[in-house]
Amino acid sequence: MKRRAIALGFDAVGIATLDGNAHAADLDHWLAAGYAGTMSYLHRQAQQRQQPARIMPEAAAAVVTLTNYFHGAADPGHKSGVPEVGARVAQYAWSTDYHEVLGRRLGRLAAAIRALSPGAKTRCYMDAGPVPERELAQRAGLGWIGKNMMLIHPEIGSFTFIGVVLTDADLAPDLPFEADRCGTCRRCLDACPTEAFVGPHVMDARRCISYLTIEHRADFTDAERRMVGDWVFGCDVCQDVCPWNVTFARPTSDPELAPREDVLAPDLAELLRLDDETFTRRYGDTPFARPGPAGTRRNAAAVLANRERPR
Ligand code: B12
Ligand code: SF4
Numbered sequence: 001m002k003r004r005a006i007a008l009g010f011d012a013v014g015i016a017t018l019d020g021n022a023h024a025a026d027l028d029h030w031l032a033a034g035y036a037g038t039m040s041y042l043h044r045q046a047q048q049r050q051q052p053a054r055i056m057p058e059a060a061a062a063v064v065t066l067t068n069y070f071h072g073a074a075d076p077g078h079k080s081g082v083p084e085v086g087a088r089v090a091q092y093a094w095s096t097d098y099h100e101v102l103g104r105r106l107g108r109l110a111a112a113i114r115a116l117s118p119g120a121k122t123r124c125y126m127d128a129g130p131v132p133e134r135e136l137a138q139r140a141g142l143g144w145i146g147k148n149m150m151l152i153h154p155e156i157g158s159f160t161f162i163g164v165v166l167t168d169a170d171l172a173p174d175l176p177f178e179a180d181r182c183g184t185c186r187r188c189l190d191a192c193p194t195e196a197f198v199g200p201h202v203m204d205a206r207r208c209i210s211y212l213t214i215e216h217r218a219d220f221t222d223a224e225r226r227m228v229g230d231w232v233f234g235c236d237v238c239q240d241v242c243p244w245n246v247t248f249a250r251p252t253s254d255p256e257l258a259p260r261e262d263v264l265a266p267d268l269a270e271l272l273r274l275d276d277e278t279f280t281r282r283y284g285d286t287p288f289a290r291p292g293p294a295g296t297r298r299n300a301a302a303v304l305a306n307r308e309r310p311r
């Protein structure tokens, strides 16, 4: 099954048990502190994240995959020859929406599991479900959870997507990745431009540029607009500075994750002018669909305003 996963294009695969989440209490504290902002689905999904066996009661194991999406040097928007109209976009969004590409790939892996274990049931999850994906990846032996909350694979780094297949097939679990290889480093915590980390492993999402530009569903206050800086979608700073990425991350050659110029270096003035229909035609199959036309126009307006009056 693991050989099949690698042949399908996944970069790493492991098998996790569905025991209770070791950090269930941390999730309660995180939610109670209000750090989830308006992501109310995280409150609704808490019990399943804390006890992953509840997600699919007949499931016995999680097959957890990593897919490298690193594209190399950061910040091409500024190197594309149009710095006055370019803006920064997080690397995970530079290609066609990963939910589409990797959703299909996970479906093929699930079919392979059912072929190898006739009669087995499978359910695929990628990002959207009530699944504690980083916890399961750590438990499947794929890496540790860094101080920046990212799952870091010791040979690939953290620019990876996590995809999960829950199944009742009889699969032997891998050993969890027990080591914490952050050591005394705290570069991510210090580099965050908005001081979103309350401490190691704890982020106040309301201060995170990724939350503000992708998940936040209201106009920006002046303070929020300033926090966004020149990021029009997502943020990579706490990953760009991580030594495990600097040393080990290698650009992907996955043809289905090839960067698209219209997404990685969008023209802000043009984004502002796009009507909803044109936006959907152009960006409907990209991660920009999550904030949608109104959210994307809001983000573009904020970055343009920050250029004129940075403080
Ligand atoms: C909500 C969400 C966000 C929110 C909140 C981020 C956050 N840190 O929680 C926002 C919008 C800000 C966000 C941003 C990003 N996200 Co996001 N996000 C999610 C989502 C949907 C849920 C995560 C969640 O439950 N958060 C709540 C926190 C409390 O839970 P947790 O992250 O699972 O953390 C657990 C551990 O940290 C542990 N824990 C707590 N304390 C301690 C202490 C120690 C010592 C240890 C070891 C563990 C530990 O307990 C927590 C609860 O179980 C997941 C997909 C999923 N279904 O899981 C993707 C996911 C985590 N995101 C992902 C990505 C790619 C990003 C961005 C990089 C995108 C970008 N470039 O802009 C940024 C990274 C920001 C960051 N540093 O985390 C990937 C991460 C892949 C990876 N290699 O880790 C995921 C897994 C999606 C996917 N399928 O690939 N995201
Ligand atoms: S993604 Fe950016 S804003 Fe969010 S915690 Fe990391 S460095 Fe800070």
Ligand code: SF4
Pocket (backbone or CB within 6 Å): 146, 147, 148, 149, 181, 182, 183, 185, 186, 187, 188, 189, 241, 242, 243, 244
């Ligand atoms: S930058 Fe340092 S502290 Fe932060 S995740 Fe990477 S190794 Fe850990």
